[in-house]
Amino acid sequence: MNRLRAHADRLRHDPLYRNSGHLMMSMVITSGAGFLFWQLCARLLNQHDVGIAATLISSAMLLATFGLVGMDMAVLHYMHRWPDSRGETASTGLAVVALTTALGAIVFVLGARTFVPSVRITNRDGTTAGKIELGSGAAAPDVELYREQANVLKTRDQFVTTKAISIMTKAGTPSDSDVELAVDGTMVIDTSNHRIYVRSGGRWKSVAVA
Numbered sequence: 298m299n300r301l302r303a304h305a306d307r308l309r310h311d312p313l314y315r316n317s318g319h320l321m322m323s324m325v326i327t328s329g330a331g332f333l334f335w336q337l338c339a340r341l342l343n344q345h346d347v348g349i350a351a352t353l354i355s356s357a358m359l360l361a362t363f364g365l366v367g368m369d370m371a372v373l374h375y376m377h378r379w380p381d382s383r384g385e386t387a388s389t390g391l392a393v394v395a396l397t398t399a400l401g402a403i404v405f406v407l408g409a410r411t412f413v414p415s416v417r418i419t420n421r422d423g424t425t426a427g428k429i430e431l432g433s434g435a436a437a438p439d440v441e442l443y444r445e446q447a448n449v450l451k452t453r454d455q456f457v458t459t460k461a462i463s464i465m466t467k468a469g470t471p472s473d474s475d476v477e478l479a480v481d482g483t484m485v486i487d488t489s490n491h492r493i494y495v496r497s498g499g500r501w502k503s504v505a506v507a
Contacts, residue, residue, distance in 0.1 A: 316373045360405060364398030470494070471501055 338347050368390040376386055465476065468489040473479035473496075485494040487503070494503040 313373070316376075320369075320373075356405065360398060360401045363401050364394055366393065366397050368394050470503075 338350060342350070372386060372390045464484045464486070466486045466488055467475055469487060470490070471485040471487070471494050475485070476483055479496065481496050481498065483496045485496075485501075486492075487494060491506045492503045493506060494501045496502075
């Protein structure tokens with residue numbers, strides 16, 4: 298018992314173990330508080346607001362991780378080695394972290410529209426209708442998907458895949474200029490003449506719909 302007590306006293310007075318214990322307690326408290334925070338958000342807020350909050354918090358955590366540049370571990374390592382300059386060591390660490398975090402935040406904000414693709418989900422009537430916009434970060438979205446009613450998905454854009462069929466509708470005979478990507482396998486439904494066109498061998502071939 299005395300040996301265990303002596304070992305515990307040594308660990309309690311060792312700066313490395315003491316500071317490491319504080320970091321572990323901080324991680325446990327932060328994780329528990331984060332769990333309760335997201336539980337409340339999921340019950341009190343809608344999906345749109347929760348998504349925005351999650352994106353902002355994840356971005357802030359990413360910037361904070363890069364901004365630390367290992368200074369948290371460095372301060373723990375050197376603080377007890379330089380007892381006469383603890384204040385200077387801590388101030389230097391804070392200054393470095395503040396500078397790197399500020400630079401990272403500026404780069405992130407200025408470059409977000411360039412390297413972060415835009416995905417926006419908006420509700421138009423608050424019930425079954427909605428719109429999903431997918432883009433590359435420009436002002437206008439590249440693709441818009443609409444949920445006009447239950448079990449109906451609609452888009453104004455051409456749907457193209459490399460392994461299957463691309464389908465669109467048009468009133469009249471289609472041509473290559475009517476589609477954004479004229480490839481074999483593209484299917485067009487002629488709503489005025491009641492025909493189905495398929496591009497095959499570089500030509501549009503059709504069949505009448507009875």
